[in-house]
Amino acid sequence: MTHTLHRLGTDISLLKEDFVVLVMPSKDINHVGSGPKLRRFFQLALEAGAIKIGDCRGGNEYYQGGVDRILENVEDRAVVHAVFKDRESLIRVLKSLKEADLGMSVVVSGLFDDVAECCQESGLKPHSINQSLGRWGATHKLPAGGVLEVHTMCGHGMVSVNLIRTMIDRVKTGKMTAEKAAEELFKPCMCGIFNPHRAAKLLTRLAAES
Amino acid sequence: MEIDSEKCTGCGRCLVYCPVEAISMKNREKPVVIQGKERTKVSVIDLDACAECGVCLRSARCPAGAIFQQELRYPRTIRSLMSDVLTIAEESQISGRGTEEMKTNEVTGRFKRGMVGVAIEVGRPITGTRLFDVEKIAMAVSALDVEFEPCNPVTSMMADAKRGKFKDELLNEKVLSAIVEFGIKTEQLPDLFNILEKSSREIDSVFSLDIACRLDPDGSNPTAPYIEASGLWVAPNGKTNVGLGRPLAE
Numbered sequence: 001m002t003h004t005l006h007r008l009g010t011d012i013s014l015l016k017e018d019f020v021v022l023v024m025p026s027k028d029i030n031h032v033g034s035g036p037k038l039r040r041f042f043q044l045a046l047e048a049g050a051i052k053i054g055d056c057r058g059g060n061e062y063y064q065g066g067v068d069r070i071l072e073n074v075e076d077r078a079v080v081h082a083v084f085k086d087r088e089s090l091i092r093v094l095k096s097l098k099e100a101d102l103g104m105s106v107v108v109s110g111l112f113d114d115v116a117e118c119c120q121e122s123g124l125k126p127h128s129i130n131q132s133l134g135r136w137g138a139t140h141k142l143p144a145g146g147v148l149e150v151h152t153m154c155g156h157g158m159v160s161v162n163l164i165r166t167m168i169d170r171v172k173t174g175k176m177t178a179e180k181a182a183e184e185l186f187k188p189c190m191c192g193i194f195n196p197h198r199a200a201k202l203l204t205r206l207a208a209e210s
Numbered sequence: 211m212e213i214d215s216e217k218c219t220g221c222g223r224c225l226v227y228c229p230v231e232a233i234s235m236k237n238r239e240k241p242v243v244i245q246g247k248e249r250t251k252v253s254v255i256d257l258d259a260c261a262e263c264g265v266c267l268r269s270a271r272c273p274a275g276a277i278f279q280q281e282l283r284y285p286r287t288i289r290s291l292m293s294d295v296l297t298i299a300e301e302s303q304i305s306g307r308g309t310e311e312m313k314t315n316e317v318t319g320r321f322k323r324g325m326v327g328v329a330i331e332v333g334r335p336i337t338g339t340r341l342f343d344v345e346k347i348a349m350a351v352s353a354l355d356v357e358f359e360p361c362n363p364v365t366s367m368m369a370d371a372k373r374g375k376f377k378d379e380l381l382n383e384k385v386l387s388a389i390v391e392f393g394i395k396t397e398q399l400p401d402l403f404n405i406l407e408k409s410s411r412e413i414d415s416v417f418s419l420d421i422a423c424r425l426d427p428d429g430s431n432p433t434a435p436y437i438e439a440s441g442l443w444v445a446p447n448g449k450t451n452v453g454l455g456r457p458l459a460e
Contacts, residue, residue, distance in 0.1 A: 002308060002329050002389070003295075005449050006418045015447050026314035026455065027361075059296060063268060097454060105314040105455035115450045116429075127453035128315040129431060130327075130422040132445035136410040137417050141337050152335055156295040156307075157386045158265050161336060162226040188227065188269040190295045 003056075003155030004081070004109040004193055006132045008148050012111070018153075018198045019084040019110040021045065021093060023102075025077065030103055035076045037102040042071050044096040045082035049089035053082045054192015062187045070192075085197040087118055094122035146206045150199055154189035163188070172207040211260055211267055213253050217276035219244050220251030224270040224277060229386060230338045232259035233266060245274065261338055261386045262289035264296065285379045288341075291363055292385035299363045307331075308389045309361045312422035315451055319459030325393050326433060327422035328356075328402065332415060333387035339415035341367065342381040344388045347417065348374030350409040354401060356392035364388050396423070399436040420448075 004022055009015040023041045025034035042053050046067075053070055054060045056079040061067050074080060084090045090108070097106055108115045112129065119126050135142065142148055143161050150164050151157070167181035176184075182199035186192075213224070213233075225233050233255050241248045253276075255266075267277045282290055290297050292307050299307075310318065311327055321327045330347055333339030344364065352374040358365040367388075369377045374390075394402060399421070406419065423433050437444050 002311070002331060002418075002420055002449075005420055006331075006334065006445070007447060008445075009447060012446070018447075022313060022449075024310070024313055026310055026317045029314075029317050030456065056295060057298070059268075094452065101456075102454070103456035105310075105317060106452050107313045108450050108452060109448065110450075111447045112450065113446070119450070119452055124452045124454070126425055126429065126450045128312045128321065128422060128424045128451040130312045130420055130449035130451075131431075131433070131437075132448055133419040133421065133437070134443045134445070135335065135416050135418055136406060137332075137413050137415055138337065139416055142335065142416065148335065155334075157229050157333075157335060157338075158263065158269070158295065160227055160229040160231075160265070162228070162231065166226045188265050190268075 002130065003191060005130055006152055006155060007109065008152045010145055010149065014198050014201055015111050016114060017085045018195050019090045019108060020193050021082050021084065022079065022107040023104045024079040025104055031077045033076065034104060035074050035078065037104050038078050038080045039071055039074045040100060040102060041080060041097065041104065042074065042082070044100060045093050048093035048096060049084065050082035050093070051085050051197055052186070052192050055080050056191045059190045060192035063190060081191055081193050083193060083195050085195065087114060091118050091121050094118060094124060098123055146202060150185065150202050153194045153199060155193065156191065158188040158190060159185050159194060168203055168206045168210055171203050172210055178204045211255055211262060212278055212280045213255055214276045214278060215252050217244065217274045218252045219274050220249050220253065221273060222253065224253055224266045224272055227266050227270040229263060229265055230259055230261050232256045259384065261293040261384050262286065263293035263386050285383055288367065288380055288383050289385055292388050307363070307387060309359055309391060311391065312449065312451055314455055315424060316453045317455040317457060317459055321393060321422055321424055323424050324396055326396050326399060327393050328391065329420050330390040330406070330417050331387050332390065332417040333385060334418045335416065337415045338384055338386050339388065340381070341376055341383050341385065341388065343413040343415045344390060345374065345376040345381060346413055347409050348390045350405050351390065351392065351402065353405060354394055354398055356394060359391040362389060362391045364390060396432055396436065399433065400440065403440050403442060
């Protein structure tokens with residue numbers, strides 16, 4: 001499940017505003033009783049400045065009926081996430097997680113160099129990495145880069161290209177703000193890892209270019 | 211997924227939500243009155259193209275409540291398993307299409323030093339895939355004498371996991387994506403890249419390739435020399451396991 005990988009980005013400055021923290025237990029090793037620990041992560045993430053939280057097992061805040069419901073419904077064996085838009089918030093949550101010592105695995109998606117620096121500032125030592133070696137095969141079928149950058153923020157492919165194009169058009173014609181359009185694009189992403197902050201900036205650019 | 215033509219008002223709201231463009235608008239043979247208005251259009255789902263991802267049902271919020279999940283029977287159930295993120299896989303007991311892979315590597319020790327985890331996600335992004343394309347990739351990489359990840363639902367779809375051969379009845383099933391997952395020795399990376407370069411010209415869909423590894427004691431990336439020598443593009447962003455899981459595998 002590489003759903004927080006392959007987040008395409010051509011603008012490094014925007015990638016610097018896109019971090020996803022994933023927390024999960026491991027089957028048959030430490031999953032029993034993990035629910036309360038995962039809930040604690042949500043609390044720490046929100047305190048640190050997460051802009052979105054989500055749960056692969058239960059769905060995002062719109063599907064579950066609010067952020068509070070996500071916290072209430074988290075179960076053992078869930079795979080949970082929080083999205084951050086700046087390094088400072090990421091460092092805060094990493095420091096909190098180190099101190100809380102939940103015993104759950106923590107994976108950060110973001111620019112490798114930035115994440116490594118944030119780990120260093122938090123007193124953590126990266127253990128393993130997962131690298132994207134791009135898209136292969138019939139790549140001529142893929143849309144232009146900007147749309148792909150928005151789409152790949154939902155690794156399960158729930159945010160359709162046509163919905164993205166519809167939102168670009170609404171921003172371009174003034175029917176919707178970029179922020180509102182980005183929030184609409186977040187809704188199909190059940191894990192809640194789509195970053196509406198970065199998406200709004202991409203939509204603004206794409207609307208201006210179209 | 212299906213749309214009840216007796217409820218659909220033909221508003222077209224659902225069309226743009228479908229990730230695989232399986233929903234289209236048709237003219238009705240005869241106009242019908244629904245919710246007090248005459249309706250000449252109806253939305254229709256092409257069941258062959260539909261990957262059963264559930265996005266239209268959950269996210270399009272059909273004003274007429276016309277979208278419904280029909281009963282799925284094997285082999286079509288595979289579409290939901292591989293496309294709908296909220297479906298739990300029996301093998302992994304987690305939602306989504308893959309496994310714990312490197313995410314829990316500090317407690318499982320799945321990828322030890324000298325080993326590289328490989329995930330080839332066929333159909334991602336956007337194109338989706340028929341499982342016959344996934345089989346082509348799996349059979350090609352089996353030349354490396356790999357053991358496909360037993361916790362990955364894709365491995366359960368194989369009739370012959372040694373050869374990467376899928377069960378015949380699954381080959382034409384369409385999914386948003388399916389991950390061919392296995393481990394190799396680090397020095398096998400050049401052979402893997404050569405196989406995939408050839409396979410990528412033989413499929414009708416796309417795939418996203420990723421590799422996972424444990425970092426060296428000094429924090430360096432043991433795969434970097436191989437990637438550099440191959441000339442392959444590598445993303446500046448990716449996933450970092452920060453080593454907080456307990457108990458540690460070692």
